[in-house]
Every structure is written in structure tokens, then in C-alpha cells.
Amino acid sequence: MEAEAAKLLGAGFAAIGAGLAALGVGNVFAAFLNGALRNPAAADSQFPRLMIGFAAAELLGLLAFVIAILLVL
Numbered sequence: 001m002e003a004e005a006a007k008l009l010g011a012g013f014a015a016i017g018a019g020l021a022a023l024g025v026g027n028v029f030a031a032f033l034n035g036a037l038r039n040p041a042a043a044d045s046q047f048p049r050l051m052i053g054f055a056a057a058e059l060l061g062l063l064a065f066v067i068a069i070l071l072v073l
Contacts, residue, residue: 007071014068021061028053 001009032050036043 011068011071014064014071017064018061018068021057021064024057024060025054028057 032046035046
């Protein structure tokens with residue numbers, strides 16, 4: 001396999017990682033909404049954890065995107 005083809009293949013795999021991060025963000029918000037609907041009184045205390053989970057999932061997506069861009073260049 002040529003080096004250029006390997007770079008583009010790696011960039012494609014990293015782009016898949018960015019797409020999977022979107023699924024992770026959706027799962028974080030779905031779990032929060034499920035818990036908030038079951039126990040509305042506890043929703044306010046769980047909101048900071050929601051933001052931490054969102055930030056972690058989004059960070060992984062951004063890192064995958066940056067790696068894909070670096071491999072293409």
C-alpha cells in the first residue's frame with residue numbers, strides 16, 4: 001500500500017470517529033432526559049454532569065476531526 005493511500009485510509013477512519021462522537025453526545029442527552037423525566041427534582045443537580053459528559057464526547061469528536069485533517073494535509 002502506498003503512503004498516500006494509507007494516509008487517506010487513516011483519515012477516513014478518523015472521520016468515522018468524529019461521527020461516532022455525535023452518537024455519544026446523543027446518548028448523553030438521552031440518558032439525562034430519561035433521568036430528568038423519572039425524577040425531575042434531581043435534574044438540577046445532574047446538569048453539571050450532563051455538561052461534563054457532553055464536553056468529553058465532543059472533545060473526542062474534535063480530536064478525531066483534527067487527526068483526519070492532519071492526515072490529509
